[in-house]
Amino acid sequence: MTAPAVEAGVPHAGGAVYQSWWSRVWQNHAPGYLFLIPWLIGFLGLTIGPIITSLYLSFTDFDLLTAPEWVGASNYIRMFTADPKFIASMQVTLTFVIFSVPLKLAFALGVALLLNRGMRGLPLYRALFYLPSLLGASVAIAILWRQLFAGDGLVNDFLSMFGIQGPSWISNPRYSLWTLIILSIWQFGSPMIIFLAGLRQIPQDMYEAASLDGASRWRQFWKITLPLLTPVVFFNAIIQTIEAFKSFTPAFIISAGTGNPINSTLFYTLYLYQEAFGFFRMGYASALAWFLLLLVACFTAFSFLTSKYWVHYDD
Amino acid sequence: MTVTAPAPRLTVVTEASPAKLMRKRILSVLAHVALIGASILMLYPLLWMLSASFRPENEIFGGTLIPSVWSLDSYFRGWDGLRVSFGTFFWNSLVISVTSVVGNLIACSMAAFAFARLRFKGRNFWFAMMLMTLMLPGQVTLIPQYVLFRELGWVDTILPLVVPKFLAVDAFFVFLMVQFFRGIPRELDEAAMMDGCSAWRIYWKIMLPLSMPVLATAAIFTFIWTWDDFFAPLIYLNEMKQYTVMLGLRTFTDSTGESDFGGLFAMSVLSLVPIFLFFLFFQRLLIEGIATTGMKR
Numbered sequence: 001m002t003a004p005a006v007e008a009g010v011p012h013a014g015g016a017v018y019q020s021w022w023s024r025v026w027q028n029h030a031p032g033y034l035f036l037i038p039w040l041i042g043f044l045g046l047t048i049g050p051i052i053t054s055l056y057l058s059f060t061d062f063d064l065l066t067a068p069e070w071v072g073a074s075n076y077i078r079m080f081t082a083d084p085k086f087i088a089s090m091q092v093t094l095t096f097v098i099f100s101v102p103l104k105l106a107f108a109l110g111v112a113l114l115l116n117r118g119m120r121g122l123p124l125y126r127a128l129f130y131l132p133s134l135l136g137a138s139v140a141i142a143i144l145w146r147q148l149f150a151g152d153g154l155v156n157d158f159l160s161m162f163g164i165q166g167p168s169w170i171s172n173p174r175y176s177l178w179t180l181i182i183l184s185i186w187q188f189g190s191p192m193i194i195f196l197a198g199l200r201q202i203p204q205d206m207y208e209a210a211s212l213d214g215a216s217r218w219r220q221f222w223k224i225t226l227p228l229l230t231p232v233v234f235f236n237a238i239i240q241t242i243e244a245f246k247s248f249t250p251a252f253i254i255s256a257g258t259g260n261p262i263n264s265t266l267f268y269t270l271y272l273y274q275e276a277f278g279f280f281r282m283g284y285a286s287a288l289a290w291f292l293l294l295l296v297a298c299f300t301a302f303s304f305l306t307s308k309y310w311v312h313y314d315d
Numbered sequence: 316m317t318v319t320a321p322a323p324r325l326t327v328v329t330e331a332s333p334a335k336l337m338r339k340r341i342l343s344v345l346a347h348v349a350l351i352g353a354s355i356l357m358l359y360p361l362l363w364m365l366s367a368s369f370r371p372e373n374e375i376f377g378g379t380l381i382p383s384v385w386s387l388d389s390y391f392r393g394w395d396g397l398r399v400s401f402g403t404f405f406w407n408s409l410v411i412s413v414t415s416v417v418g419n420l421i422a423c424s425m426a427a428f429a430f431a432r433l434r435f436k437g438r439n440f441w442f443a444m445m446l447m448t449l450m451l452p453g454q455v456t457l458i459p460q461y462v463l464f465r466e467l468g469w470v471d472t473i474l475p476l477v478v479p480k481f482l483a484v485d486a487f488f489v490f491l492m493v494q495f496f497r498g499i500p501r502e503l504d505e506a507a508m509m510d511g512c513s514a515w516r517i518y519w520k521i522m523l524p525l526s527m528p529v530l531a532t533a534a535i536f537t538f539i540w541t542w543d544d545f546f547a548p549l550i551y552l553n554e555m556k557q558y559t560v561m562l563g564l565r566t567f568t569d570s571t572g573e574s575d576f577g578g579l580f581a582m583s584v585l586s587l588v589p590i591f592l593f594f595l596f597f598q599r600l601l602i603e604g605i606a607t608t609g610m611k612r
Contacts, residue, residue, distance in 0.1 A: 031514035032435025039426035039445070039489065042482025047448055050459035057458060064462070111353070114346055121347075127598050128354045134594055134601070135361070137543040139561040140583035143568055144364050147576070152376065154363060186357060190605050197606035238450075246452055249545045256569060272454055277550060282458050289454040296452050 051293075058287035063280045075287035086288070088263040089271040092177060096267065097244040100184040105236055108188040112195035113225070126193065133189035141183070142253035146170055149179040170254055173264035180250050180265060191236040198232035199225070230311045238303055245296055248273070268292060368581040375577050390585070393578030396567060399555045401582055404563035408542055411473050411559060415541040416534045418480030419488055423533065424526070426483045427492030428518045432504060442493075448486045453546075461550065475551045476544075480537070488533045494607065495529035496522060532604035535593050542589060560586045 033040070058075055060068035079086050111129060115122050135141055148154045151168030159166045169175045202225065210220050226233075248269040251259065259266030259274070268288070276285035367375050368389050370382040375389075394401045429435070430442050464475040483489055503525075504517045512520070523530070545561045552558060558566070564586060567579050594601065 029435040032429045032433035032438060035425045035429035035433060035514070035518070036435075036441065037425075038422040038481060039429075039483040040441075042422070042479060042484045043441075043444065043448070045463075046460060046479055046482060046484050047451070047456055050456035050463070051451075053459035053462075054455055054457075064465070111350075114350065117346070119343075119346060119350070125350050125354065126602065127594075128358065130598070130602060130605075131361075131594060132357060134539065135587055135590055137540070138587060138590070139543075139545055139564045140586045143564060143579060143583050144360055146568075147364075147580075148360055154360065193602055193605045242450060242452070246454075252545070253565065253568065269454060272457075273546075276458055276461075282462075286458050289452075289457065292452050293455040296450065300450055 054286040054289055057283050058290045060283040060286075061281075062283040062286075064282055065280075068283065071283070075284050076291075078284070079287060079291065085263060085266065085271060089259070089266045089268045092259075092264065092266050093245065093268040095177060096181060096184075096247065097241060100181045101237065101240045101244055103181070104185045104188045104240060105191055105233070107185055108191035108236070109195050109229075109233075111188070112192045112199060113221075115192075116196060116199045126196065129192055130189035133187040136183070136187040137249065139249060139253055142250045145179060145183050145250065146254050149175075171261055173261040176254070176261055176264045180247075180254065183250055184244065184247070191240060194232055194236055195229070198229050202228045227312045231313060234303070234307055234311045238300065241299065242296060245269075245292065364580050365584055368577065368584045370577070372577050375580070389577030389581035392575060393567075393581040393585075396575060396578045396582070397555070397563060397570070399558065399563075401560070401563055401585070403556060404558050404560045405585075407473075407557060408559040408561070411476050411548075412538045412541040414473070414477040415480045416537045418477060419483070419485055419537045420530055420534060422481050422483035423485060423488040424492055424523065424530065425518070426489045427496055428522055430489070431493045431496035432517070432522070433514060445486050445489055448484075449490060457550075464551070470551055471554055471557065473552075473557070476541075476547050485537070488537065491533060491604070491607070492526070492529055495526055499525050528600065529604075531597070532600050535597055535601060536604065539590050539593060 057068055059070060059072060061071050062068035115125055119125065132141075149169035150156075151166075151171070153169075155169065156166035167175065169179050206224050206228075207220055210224060215223065246269060247267060251265045251267040251270050252273075255261075255265045255270075257270075257274075259270050269292075272285050272288045272292070275281045275288060362380065366380050366382055369385050369387070370389075371384055371386040372388060374383065426445070430438065430445070460475070461470075464470060467474075469475050469478075499522065504512075504521055507517050507521055543561065544559075545565070548559045548562050549565075552562060555566070560582075564579070564582060567575075567582060
């Protein structure tokens with residue numbers, strides 16, 4: 001970090017004016033910090049402070065009413081050795097991430113490629129496909145989803161036209177998580193828009209040169225489009241994965257806050273919420289939160305470290 | 316970086332044979348059919364809910380997409396379906412969302428201005444910290460924040476929901492604005508500095524007026540995300556009189572929802588109306604806002 005610390009801030013009128021060291025420092029740095037004050041307070045008071053506090057709390061028993069009691073690593077030990085719900089919620093969340101993120105990105109890229117071929121009506125399609133992303137986070141959509149995949153819901157109405165008798169998707173532990181994965185894929189619009197923007201930055205003459213050389217569209221996709229798009233793929237993958245880890249509302253609404261049937265929609269965030277605000281086991285919930293932080297940090301670090309092997313940066 | 320329109324395609328390969336043209340046309344028709352099919356499939360559930368909310372109670376399920384009789388009964392029933400009217404919930408959501416917009420616009424733009432334009436010791440360090448918070452899962456700050464706000468006596472008020480916005484905790488918007496500010500020619504504020512303008516005046520008179528697009532994008536996204544937010548109100552608001560629309564909907568599903576689907580759908584539709592209006596009138600801004608986040612620099 002080599003910040004050019006004191007660099008032409010306000011030019012002084014000639015050297016005649018005497019300036020103390022302090023007033024120079026003040027003139028050069030004060031405006032920056034004055035503008036940064038709100039953010040700094042928020043960062044220290046609502047981000048860094050709480051992160052450290054929750055690390056401390058994760059080593060305590062704390063029920064919000066009495067003072068936290070130091071218990072060493074026992075919260076963490078319990079997590080890994082004596083808590084089947086923790087294991088279940090981890091499985092649910094990882095399954096959700098592993099399936100929803102790649103499928104969502106594949107849809108987003110597929111539709112973006114289709115739209116990018118100079119389709120007429122692109123703005124309309126783009127807007128229509130984007131709408132679910134904008135609405136999707138709402139409780140209203142989760143309510144709609146619960147109805148769609150209910151035993152007598154719209155999906156089964158549709159299937160019955162083909163003589164298929166569908167189960168109640170949301171109350172069957174084999175399928176309930178999949179309704180949430182579909183909900184996530186349904187919102188492929190915002191990564192699609194980012195893909196479209198990325199596709200437009202690929203110079204057209206590359207394709208022209210390639211087709212002059214007789215490269216098929218398929219080859220062009222693998223040799224030109226995809227390599228040049230990897231920075232955008234990378235960005236979308238990171239953002240969507242973090243979003244998937246944080247997902248809470250749909251699982252809460254669909255299972256009425258329980259994570260049932262048989263913990264099949266017990267997202268990690270939902271479990272944490274139950275522990276913290278259902279049972280007031282704040283110490284244990286802090287340990288859960290810290291484990292999530294480590295998980296996300298490891299994932300991010302891993303992605304950035306491996307990115308140089310597959311992400312193509314042209315500069 | 317702005318998104319440029321696609322360069323006009325130079326057709327290097329000169330004469331296209333009729334067979335090739337035909338093939339191209341068929342492919343294009345197929346693509347349109349696929350896209351239209353996909354759009355209908357995706358939007359059908361929304362249309363269905365909209366239509367269900369206008370059907371009379373006995374036709375909510377199994378009715379046709381165009382209601383045989385248009386009825387507002389569900390809306391009236393849903394509006395007063397809970398102990399507290401949905402009017403209160405909408406008002407609460409509106410107050411929280413608008414206050415959040417104001418907070419984010421002020422605090423995030425100030426921080427972004429410092430990061431993008433001012434020189435001070437430690438700037439790069441703080442900027443790196445800000446970028447790190449972009450990736451931070453909120454759960455890790457949740458419990459200490461709750462304890463803090465509880466100590467301050469802020470639980471059951473809207474303060475825990477809006478005060479953080481005035482402290483620029485939404486790093487995403489700081490980042491978005493930094494990106495935009497960097498695109499504004501430096502000559503403008505350097506010239507103003509030569510003329511003896513203070514940093515404050517440069518921020519207020521030069522940067523902000525030139526940044527209307529990004530401010531509008533940030534305002535709309537803040538509004539929508541706050542409006543949709545479920546988690547924070549769930550934790551901090553326990554009195555039904557203070558519920559937001561999202562909490563109201565959730566209570567509706569838990570209590571009467573099983574028996575009054577009409578009312579539930581009607582209120583769900585109403586809760587989506589503000590977002591839909593933003594979509595209708597500002598979609599270009601929103602789409603460009605999303606598009607720029609993915610671009611480098």
